Amino acid sequence: MFVDYVSISVKAGNGGKGRVAFRREKFVPHGNPNGGDGGRGGDIIFRGDPNMNTLLDFTLNRRFFAENGQDGGLNDMTGKSGKSLVIKVPLGTLVKDQDTGEICLDITEPDNDYLFLAGGKGGKGNAHYKTATRQAPRYAQPGIKGEERNLTLELKIMADVGLVGFPNAGKSTLLSSLSNARPKIADYPFTTLFPNLGIVKYDNYRSFVMADIPGLIKGASEGKGLGLRFLKHIERTKVLVYMIDSGSENYEKDFDTLQNELFTFSSDMREKPFIRVMTKKDVLAPEKIYNKQYFDLEISSFSNEGLEELKLLIAEKIIETEKQLPF
Ligand SMILES: Nc1nc2c(ncn2[C@@H]2O[C@H](COP(=O)(O)OP(=O)(O)OP(=O)(O)O)[C@@H](O)[C@H]2O)c(=O)[nH]1
Numbered sequence: 122m123f124v125d126y127v128s129i130s131v132k133a134g135n136g137g138k139g140r141v142a143f144r145r146e147k148f149v150p151h152g153n154p155n156g157g158d159g160g161r162g163g164d165i166i167f168r169g170d171p172n173m174n175t176l177l178d179f180t181l182n183r184r185f186f187a188e189n190g191q192d193g194g195l196n197d198m199t200g201k202s203g204k205s206l207v208i209k210v211p212l213g214t215l216v217k218d219q220d221t222g223e224i225c226l227d228i229t230e231p232d233n234d235y236l237f238l239a240g241g242k243g244g245k246g247n248a249h250y251k252t253a254t255r256q257a258p259r260y261a262q263p264g265i266k267g268e269e270r271n272l273t274l275e276l277k278i279m280a281d282v283g284l285v286g287f288p289n290a291g292k293s294t295l296l297s298s299l300s301n302a303r304p305k306i307a308d309y310p311f312t313t314l315f316p317n318l319g320i321v322k323y324d325n326y327r328s329f330v331m332a333d334i335p336g337l338i339k340g341a342s343e344g345k346g347l348g349l350r351f352l353k354h355i356e357r358t359k360v361l362v363y364m365i366d367s368g369s370e371n372y373e374k375d376f377d378t379l380q381n382e383l384f385t386f387s388s389d390m391r392e393k394p395f396i397r398v399m400t401k402k403d404v405l406a407p408e409k410i411y412n413k414q415y416f417d418l419e420i421s422s423f424s425n426e427g428l429e430e431l432k433l434l435i436a437e438k439i440i441e442t443e444k445q446l447p448f
């Protein structure tokens with residue numbers, strides 16, 4: 122199952138208490154104070170895991186605690202620090218404060234640790250409080266409590282290119298032709314119910330990530346069909362491929378409808394370079410009259426016509442957008 126939105130709570134470990142203790146010596150009623158410091162509480166850390174692609178695991182376990190630090194010991198022994206807790210999430214996960222909606226972290230780097238909450242500091246043992254006038258302090262510091270936060274995790278998958286089209290346009294078929302992804306394909310609308318990702322190799326050592334999302338219909342941006350819920354998954358792509366079925370009655374109108382849904386959803390979509398593709402060229406009626414200039418490419422996932430060109434065109438556009446990035 123694909124899950125892209127969950128609520129969780131996290132808590133960093135408490136710092137351990139400082140200890141009140143005295144050295145035991147013969148004939149000395151109160152030896153030197155030697156209570157150790159409390160250990161630090163464990164941190165809450167998020168890590169982007171490239172092998173995960175859903176937040177499903179978080180529907181089972183929603184509460185995350187890092188370990189508490191241990192209390193200080195005798196003989197100036199510092200308590201053991203609490204273990205930090207690493208929470209693995211898919212790349213593209215936004216960590217938001219549940220109450221304010223503020224984005225706290227955007228997990229985009231694979232295998233990178235994002236420190237979210239530092240554990241509470243341990244309290245100082247009474248050994249620290251000895252002064253000239255107070256040789257036997259009976260006081261030690263308590264540990265600092267670990268911070269606790271309620272969060273929402275929201276996944277916006279990371280892909281270089283997104284496939285956009287009406288249901289049944291052949292999006293999933295294209296993804297399976299170009300990559301090793303094996304999405305469900307069938308001759309009825311709304312076969313795809315959640316986004317699929319695939320890695321498309323376009324020469325010996327270079328590749329890009331392609332996302333196939335559920336089909337859009339007119340009104341998707343207002344929540345019709347499955348569209349809206351999944352449009353956010355193409356918000357981060359660098360390039361869009363609009364896919365229009367060769368059997369469509371009106372290519373221009375279909376394209377405008379698709380584009381309108383995207384623009385209504387987010388005006389950032391206007392900035393994305395796109396490619397306009399006619400699909401199912403193999404069953405294009407020979408007598409069909411249309412403006413051939415209108416499409417960048419005509420393809421067929423059955424005969425493989427145009428697929429190699431499409432890969433290269435996508436790669437070219439991706440590289441172009443990367444060049445324009447400010448860093
Ligand atoms: N003739 C022909 N049929 C195709 C081609 N590509 C896909 N199809 C068929 O079109 C139907 C729909 O294909 P899908 O890939 O599931 O379409 P989709 O766009 O992913 O559909 P949704 O997931 O419902 O949005 C299937 O029956 C495919 O076999 C093609 O190039 N030529």
Ligand SMILES: [Mg+2]
Pocket residue numbers: 292293294305306312313333334335336
């Ligand atoms: Mg599909």
